[in-house]
Amino acid sequence: MTSSCFHCGDAIPSGLSITADIKHQSQSFCCYGCQAIATCIHDADLEKYYEKRQNQRATRPSDDNIGAFELLSDPSNYARYVHSENDAHTMQFAITGITCSACAWLIEKRLSSLEGVNSAFVNVSSQIATVTWKSPLQSPLSIAQTLLAIGYSAQPYLPGEQDLHQRKEKQKAIIRLGVAGVGMMQVMMSSIAMYAGDMDGMDDIYRQLLRWVSFIFATPVALYAGLPFYRGALRDLKNRHFTMDLPVSIGIGLAYVSSTAALITQTGHVYFDSVTMFIFFLLLGRFLETVARSNQSLINTDDALTAITVIRNSESMQIAQRDLALGDTVKVDPGQIFPADGTLKSTLTAVDESSLTGEYNPVIKYLGDNISASTTNIDQTALLEVTQLGQNTKAAAISRITDRALTEKPAIALLADKVAHYFVIAVLVIAAATYFFWAMQGEPEAYWIMVSVLVVTCPCALSLATPTALTTVTNRLKNDGFLITRGHVIEALAKVDHVVFDKTGTLTLGEFTVRNTTLMTDEYSKSDILRLIAGLEQCSNHPIAKAFGNISPFEFSDIKNVTSQGVYGVHKGATYCFGNADFIKSQDIKIPAALVEATNTGLTLYLCRASTLLAKVDLHDQIRPETKEVLERLTGMGIAVSLLTGDTPMSAQSILPTKWFSHYQTSCTPEEKWRWLMNQPSQNMLMVGDGLNDVPALAGATTSLAMGGSSDLAKLHSDAVLLSNHLSGVANAIMAAKRCKRIIKQNLAWAVCYNTTLLPLAVMGWVPPWVAAIGMALSSLIVVINATRLSRN
Template sequence: MTEACYHCGEPIPKNCEYEVEILGEVRRMCCPGCHAVANTIVASGLTSYYEFRTEKADRADLVPEALQTLQHYDLEEVQQDFVIGSEQNKEVTLSLEGVTCAACAWLIEKKLYELTGVVKVIVNTTTHRAVIGWKNDTVALSKILQAIHSLGYQAAPFAADSQEQHYHRTMKQYLYRIGIAGLATMQVMMLAVALYFEVFSDLDEAFRHYFRWVSLVFATPVLLYSALPFYLNAWRNIKARSLGMDVPVSIALLLAYFASLFATVKGTGEVFFESVAMFTFFLLLGRFLEMRVRRQAAAASANLLKLIPTIATLVNGDEIAAKLLKAGDRVRVLPGEAIPADAVLVSGETEVDEAMLSGESAPVKKYIGDLVYAGTINGDANIECEIQRDIKHSMINTIVRLQDEAQQSKPQIAELADKVARYFVVGILTISAATWLYWHGERPDDAFWIMLSVLVATCPCALSLATPTALTCGTSQMSKQGLLVRKSHVIETLCHVNHVILDKTGTLTEGKVTLARTLCFSQETEQAALRIAAGLEQYANHPIARAFSPFFDASLHFEDVTNHIGEGLEGVIDQQQWRIGTWHFACQGDCPNPDVQVWLSCNRELVAGFELEDPIREESPAFIRALHDKGVTVTMLTGDQSRTAEQVAHLLGIDRVQSGMSPEEKFRYLKSLPDSEITLMIGDGVNDAPTLAGAHLSVAMGGGTDIAKSSADMVLLGDQLAKVIGAKEIATRTRDIIWQNLLWSLGYNAVILPLAVMGMVAPYIAVFGMSASSLIVVTNSLRLMK
């Protein structure tokens, strides 16, 4: 009889030697295709496909569904919904299932960095998300997902709705497990009271033995079902040669159960079935409550995505899925509706509620040409908008992505805590073994339960949670206040800032620059000078450039336009070289009027000067006073060479002023400051980018340029400077709570460990103490959300 292919069931031809080891046995294959697919299944850790399949694979469809689903993520049209970046360098945010502690995060990061082409892996155990960056020409997304699946975790592109469903599904499973463990605990404890406290003093030995068997029946489903999450996590750690917090817990449960099983079968010795049930119940209850409170901290950014509507209405009345909108599409938004994507207002005037972005409750007036953002709420007018970018690249998605990245990247104190926790587990196992050896010689009957108490009481759950939960709460609170945190070191550095450096235009001033006066110094008319100035300024992205936009003439075409950042622009028309910018850049000789900020020249000959107005922000004086009250030095760096810079500095009471500075000069000034001055730079323009990148900490104004935002550690949404003061206070509170959490968790272990080793902590007290310690840490962190 011809042998059938193990994969597809087809007859194996003669002289066909394709074999794969599956489920511990060598299986024969009928062709290279089946051989390749079977190898892929085994290598991907999906051998359960063969174990649970109901029929052989079809030769036309050899790859099982589990692998096919992952391979779909490599398709460009599928990735469009959740992958960002260029064609070669891509990035995705994934939802993770099964991640519980810092050891899980370390394990996933270690595994993925082994893949050639993976350039960034940041895992957050609080939000259960990971940010992965990879080179698309080197490794496929499906290979990354397969690597995560091979560790025993489930991963899929993050989506707010699916994350919500997963959360509720996980919580329901935990409730089932807690229910079974709770019922078993009550029953076994009643039997334990009868056995150990001699409630029935004349209890026959046969009944005692019967009670033990009944306790075994109740404890078994607890061990096999309720405690399963602990074993799975422990197995993942051991398989990857890592030690997580669930390793000592799993060892304690399994030792207690099998020692009790042996005593029950033999009819001699102590049983710990009540400890197994109680351990599991309290551990599950503690983890359930922990997930609930951690969820509160992690939900803030995910909830933002729910504000984006699913359906948008085009101007012709057709309805379309909002995620399908592209740049250039025009949509109609009715009063009270959410704006479906980032867009420019092209018809109508309205007020928009942007509280979800900036934290400001007052609606913002919007006019034709103004930007409106996805998820913000239209006021009481019918408006039409032209889409500027799809939902994937919208402001709200960028906020969520950058906030997740900030929460997932670890400051030094978090990395240190994770490292200590891993070594702490090794110490626990070593001390537990030594404890058993000692007490086995001194009091053999008590040695086992004392060892169990040591294993459980000193589990470093609280230590692993101390830093990430506080950081998540702190960054979430800053986001609520309208400050988007982009880098992990923000909270640590912000606490120590003692020198704030500010740009003038668009930072201390409103950035709504208007033309106050035009001075002509040649035969060119004022109108002609303004047309030429507007033609050059269209190549710049700065508040000053926008002041000339009303005078733009599309018929005027410049050649060889060059933008000299911080100085001005030059271009050629009819072989004449025109320059606009600072006096030293545009003209020669002495400046005739120090009140004029912008000069226009032709072949370096003065043509016109433009005096501009830019109102000081209403909150700037209070902001400067608040900084002074906190003992912070304030410096203004500006490229403005006019007397306006000195006037603004004098009005606001700024300590130091440096005017007429190029971007390079601003950067050199920053580097010239002593090491004792921890600098915070706030700016909004292209010319601020080097200084923003070079400062210890930097804030870009929300209305500033993209390059400024990409160079900054934080982005100030809504342009309210006072929020920087609030952020410093949040950072200080977060730092204090991190230290409180670390001191509590380390202090608890320092106290409980010697007591447990001396046999002074009963097993049920040990598990209660460990669970309570974790909850105290998480609850303390949640104070930051108030």
């Protein structure tokens, strides 16, 4: 039996005997709660938790937050926190009690073992768990109860709420900075008096008094204002991955402790002024970095309490935005932001969608059109029927995708992190060697020379060089309507030397209109022919189908699509097919040569019934106004441009001249597009497409881009999405990525030059600690400011 609790480590009250068999051994506990948790962990075969945990004390759970999950039974609250797609539901949990990677391991293993849970991932640093489960096998409440059972308290979390957390942290940072600033000024006043006394003479009693005054004001600076550095150092030691916090904490701690010892023993020098100065300058530099790097989420949590006008049961009322429910009709005045996704119930209005697409020209919306949350109403009072809330809105999806892209570090960022880790180790070794060298030389300032080495060479600028640039350019492109969904995109775009385009919906508008209808039989009128085609295309989202969307369709059954070729279905017992010439010929139907020769420029399709050719339909698509300019711009950048399209040569060449491209291939099936990409020698290719026939190529390309109007499947398999649907975004993104690469190289070069220049000066004792603190803060600030240049055109 032990005197401390097996689970939490607390002392066991005298006379209490609560035990359980864990791994065939009797273990003692301080309460029945710890016994229940340990038993749960044991029953789930997760005893390795006790071997993996670094902190031998576990946090006792609290059920105070369980009530928050019970509130999610309300559909409007549920939609705000949970993203639902079919039966897959995803939610983020803010967890209390995570102290090390063993906690994350335990949570992930336990939640993943639950029936219906597809995945569970825990971020140790942010203490956020992302869980995806299958409804109705699990629910947020059952997951929270499972977490409580193994010793962790949780509460619902929204990515947008990070802004509120950041503001609280900013307030704390300002308070710490204020404490450091006031303390530094007071200590400096005492130090100036002591320096003056050294020159003009001062009694020891007054000198000692001034030292005590310095100690009093320096202590809250060292113990409170410097707390973030100590926490970071402990984290580094625990994770065995070192950052700037470790050498800074060692420098601050040694300086403060030695000065305090000198004060008490009345021997040696006190350097409380240096301690307070470099804590202040370090905090100031970190605060300015945070401000420079800060960016706002698409989800504005301040709006949660905003009063909005809704119409319920024919009555108008004011409610808080967070109380908005599915099916509500919201009144949105000009200048206001739409609070949710929905459909327009009023006649028309103009909408500014720049927050989502980067396109600043207002879009006219008519009755029944879809409107996205976070867009702005322009000139008419609009009525919006709410269809999606919270995590199911388009704005929330974009935020989730951006967050995912920013957490996926490219190779260059991982390399910088690894270099910074080993650089800190080298700094610690060099600082120790510097101290012993100067101490052996009898140098009285050996200690402070070592502190200067520790502070001046901290690799914060090296660590910030890459992530600040990547974050800045990612958010800049998002604001321009270029949404990055994978972390490697910026690095890959900077190397692109070949761009491959699809045609329809990519280089063209994908808005087909019927130019001509040629009847091959007197059995049907032109109107009936179009109604037959509309019936066959009624289940398709392809741009061709949209050309017949306003036509009243005949009823069809057993409709089947043949990708990139055509469609067939059954009407009144007869099988009809509609598609291109190759598709029609595959049905053993001959097309008269005279009919082919009479084909107009554009896209030509044929309608057949059984073996009878009924009609030929000529469709016309328009090239995007910016297509030629963008292709010329890419070519001017030294980038090869290719076209892969499923259209016939005649159809494609009628709109896009072959001379615009390095390679031109028509009549491509989805597999042929994919195989062509796989056989190319270049590994730095960008595929741009929009349709289902582009999905294999988008998935197989080194880097892929889907147009904003693409099918959901195309967007899912792409590395980026062009929300603005403006082709200039392709060239702009490549230019921004190349510029980002230059900025990263500049930042890395500056960081390396700074450290290699200042290190020998510090070793020689030419850099006092407070100057070292200023130099380190300025080096980091220069890196951040240089990266913010990417936010401008």
